[in-house]
Every structure is written in structure tokens, then in C-alpha cells.
Amino acid sequence: xxxxxxxxxxxxxxxxxxxxxxxxxxxxxxxxxxxxxxxxxxxxxxxxxxxxxxxxxxxxxxxxxxxxxxxxxxxxxxxxxxxxxxxxxxxxxxxxxxxxxxxxxxxxxxxxxxxxxxxxxxxxxxxxxxxxxxxxxxxxxxxxxxxxxxxxxxxxxxxxxxxxxxxxxxxxxxxxxxxxxxxxxxxxxxxxxxxxxxxxxxxxxxxxxxxxxxxxxxxxxxxxxxxxxxxxxxxxxxxxxxxxxxxxxxxxxxxxxxxxxxxxxxxxxxxx
Ligand SMILES: C[S@@+](CC[C@H](N)C(=O)[O-])C[C@H]1O[C@@H](n2cnc3c(N)ncnc32)[C@H](O)[C@@H]1O
Numbered sequence: 502x503x504x505x506x507x508x509x510x511x512x513x514x515x516x517x518x519x520x521x522x523x524x525x526x527x528x529x530x531x532x533x534x535x536x537x538x539x540x541x542x543x544x545x546x547x548x549x550x551x552x553x554x555x556x557x558x559x560x561x562x563x564x565x566x567x568x569x570x571x572x573x574x575x576x577x578x579x580x581x582x583x584x585x586x587x588x589x590x591x592x593x594x595x596x597x598x599x600x601x602x603x604x605x606x607x608x609x610x611x612x613x614x615x616x617x618x619x620x621x622x623x624x625x626x627x628x629x630x631x632x633x634x635x636x637x638x639x640x641x642x643x644x645x646x647x648x649x650x651x652x653x654x655x656x657x658x659x660x661x662x663x664x665x666x667x668x669x670x671x672x673x674x675x676x677x678x679x680x681x682x683x684x685x686x687x688x689x690x691x692x693x694x695x696x697x698x699x700x701x702x703x704x705x706x707x708x709x710x711x712x713x714x715x716x717x718x719x720x721x722x723x724x725x726x727x728x729x730x731x732x733x734x735x736x737x738x739x740x741x742x743x744x745x746x747x748x749x750x751x752x753x754x755x756x757x758x759x760x761x762x763x764x765x766x767x768x769x770x771x772x773x
Contacts, residue, residue, distance in 0.1 A: 503543050503568055505724065508717040510545030512710070512761065516697050517545055520767050523695060524606060524635045525553040527769050531631060533557050533603035539592070539624065540564075540610020544572030544585070550606060551581045558584055560599055564591045596623040603629060608637035612676040621687035628772045634689060636680040636768045640696055642666070643763040645718040645753075652751055653740035661725060661741075664732045680768045689770035701761040714761050715754040719745065722753065 510517060534557050538547035541561035551559045563569050569587040576585035590597040593615045605624050611617040624634060642662055649655045669676045675683075681691045701714060726741050733741065743751040753759070 502565075503571055505717075505720050506542040506545065506568070507571075508713060508720060510543070512701065512713045512717045513699055515701075516699050516765065517549060520635075520637060520695075520697055520765070521546065521549040521553055521606075523767065524550070524604065524633070524769070527635070527693070528554075528604045528633045531603060531633065533632075535560065535600060535603050537562065537599060537602050537605040537624070539605055539607040539620075540613060541568070541572060541587070542608075542610075543568050544575055544587075546606045546608050547572060547585050548576060548579065548581060550604070551576070551585050554604075557603075558586065560586050560588055562588045562590050562592065562597065562599070564589065592620050596620070596627070599627060601629050602627050603632045605632075605634040606637075607634065609639065611636060611680065612638065612673045612678070617675055618683055618687055621684060621689065625688050625772055630772050632772045633692075634684070634770050634772075636684065636770075638680055638766050638768075639677050640764040640766045641762075642677070643699065643721070643761060645721065645759050645761055646756075647758055647760070650740065650744075650751070652743065654736055657737055657740050660733070660737055661729075664729050665725065668729055668732065679766075681770075684768060684770045688773075690773045691768065691770045693769040694766060696764050696766050698764045699762055712754070715756075715759055717761065718759055719753045 533554055536550050536554060536557050536559045538561045541547045541563045544561055547559045547561040561572055566589050569589055573587050576582050588597060614620055644658055646658045650657055681694060684691050722744055726745055730738050743749045744753045746752055
């Protein structure tokens with residue numbers, strides 16, 4: 502998943518900046534010294550937090566050593582190696598000793614956990630009174646394509662979205678769910694929620710950004726082709742193949758009509 506996470510941080514940098522600025526502002530007066538990025542992936546959040554809290558230590562926890570390796574390299578390259586600490590841990594197996602926390606950022610990660618309610622309680626216990634947690638979650642899944650692709654049956658991306666949603670519901674029942682009630686159940690006091698709309702039509706005068714958005718779409722559909730193609734009908738499988746075939750005139754990166762849109766919700770809560 503590392504390539505997708507890296508592209509997410511690059512292509513959706515406006516979303517990331519706005520969301521992390523909001524977290525910084527919420528924790529501004531607390532003098533936060535130790536922050537956690539829970540399920541940090543390749544570290545877009547951890548690095549963004551280290552930049553926004555210039556004297557704080559940021560602990561990035563993830564179960565994937567490969568992601569953490571990348572995160573460490575990126576932090577070192579940016580001169581943040583002494584303040585961003587990567588910790589490999591499987592949170593399904595218990596809470597690692599991370600000391601007392603001031604701020605936790607959990608982006609798209611809680612829905613991967615077997616018992617996110619338990620982990621929210623463990624974060625609470627590790628957080629000092631008045632400390633903050635921010636949970637980012639998909640609200641509307643990302644979309645890239647027009648309804649009519651000019652080939653295949655219209656409605657391709659709608660069908661793909663329902664296949665994805667059904668497959669995810671089987672293995673990640675909390676994906677896309679509301680976190681405010683779960684935070685409250687775990688003992689947190691919910692203080693705010695914001696929806697961040699993603700609406701990116703790459704400008705013609707920014708070919709680098711357009712190429713990154715196209716590459717994001719390619720990696721997204723490539724993962725789909727490897728994971729879910731057997732749930733699509735043969736017509737949609739042919740459409741997917743054409744979109745991913747670099748030699749096809751329908752190849753995603755040759756299209757001029759990609760439109761990356763969706764939304765994410767960030768829920769803020771504090772330890773009473
Ligand atoms: C969708 S990614 C989000 C990464 C990052 N927070 C972001 O928003 O870019 C989910 C992350 O949760 C991590 N994760 C999944 N299950 C985990 C577990 N049991 N313990 C720790 N991390 C886990 C994955 O390895 C992955 O990096």
C-alpha cells in the first residue's frame with residue numbers, strides 16, 4: 502500500500518494541510534510535547550505533525566516495517582530524524598509502551614483494527630487529561646472517472662464502488678463509519694467534526710500535479726484489478742484492463758478527464 506499512501510500525501514496535499522492545521526489549532530494552547538501517529542503508514546501525518554509542532558516528539562506506530570522504513574528515511578531527509586520515532590507494533594496484539602501522549606492522529610487506520618473501541622480506550626488511558634485525539638476517515642470514497650467513459654457500459658465506477666464497498670464491509674466493518682459515537686463510548690469528549698471535501702481537477706498548467714493524480718488513479722485501479730476483479734462482470738473487467746493497459750488508447754494516464762473527488766471526515770475529541 503506504500504505507493505498509494507505516498508501518492509495520497511502528494512496529490513491530496515491541500516486536504517492534508519487543512520486537516521493537520523485544524524489539529525494543530527485545536528491543540529495549540531496545550532503545549533503538546535509528545536504526539537502519536539497511530540497506523541502512520543509512510544508518515545504523511547507524522548511528518549506533517551512534526552512540522553506543525555516544532556519542539557515535539559512524534560511517535561509513528563505501524564505494523565508494517567516497510568512503511569516505517571520509508572517513513573524513517575523521509576524524516577531523516579527532512580532533518581526531522583531526531584524528533585520522529587518509528588515504532589513497529591501490531592495494535593491488535595496490545596498497546597505498546599509509548600509513555601504519556603498529548604495528541605494522537607489516527608488517519609484511515611482505526612478501521613483496520615480488529616477492535617478499534619479497545620484501542621481508543623488504550624489511547625485514552627495513555628493521554629494526559631486535556632489531551633487530544635483526531636480521527637480521519639473516508640466519508641465519500643474517492644472517484645476519478647466520468648459516468649460515461651466513451652467505451653464500455655456507462656456507470657463503470659458506480660459498479661466498482663459498490664463492489665469495493667461490499668468487499669470492504671466483509672473485512673473492515675468500521676470503514677467509512679462515524680467515529681464520534683465510538684470515541685464517546687471509549688470515554689473521550691467529542692469536541693468537533695469537520696468534513697474535508699476533495700475536489701481536484703488537475704489544472705492544465707500543472708502537468709506534474711496532473712501526472713500525479715493520473716498515477717494515483719492508476720495505482721488505485723491496479724489494486725482493484727488484483728483484489729476485486731473476480732467480482733466484476735466480464736464487460737467491466739475488459740474496461741478495467743483497458744484503463745490499465747499503457748498501450749491502449751483508453752489508458753488512464755492518457756485521459757484528460759480525470760476528476761479526483763470525495764471527502765474525508767476528521768473528528769476531534771479530548772480526554773476529560
Ligand atoms: C490506510 S493506511 C493509512 C496510513 C496513514 N495513516 C495515512 O493516512 O496515510 C492504514 C495503516 O494502518 C496500519 N495498520 C493496519 N493494521 C494495523 C495494526 N493492527 N497495528 C498497527 N498498524 C496497523 C497499516 O499498516 C497502514 O499503514
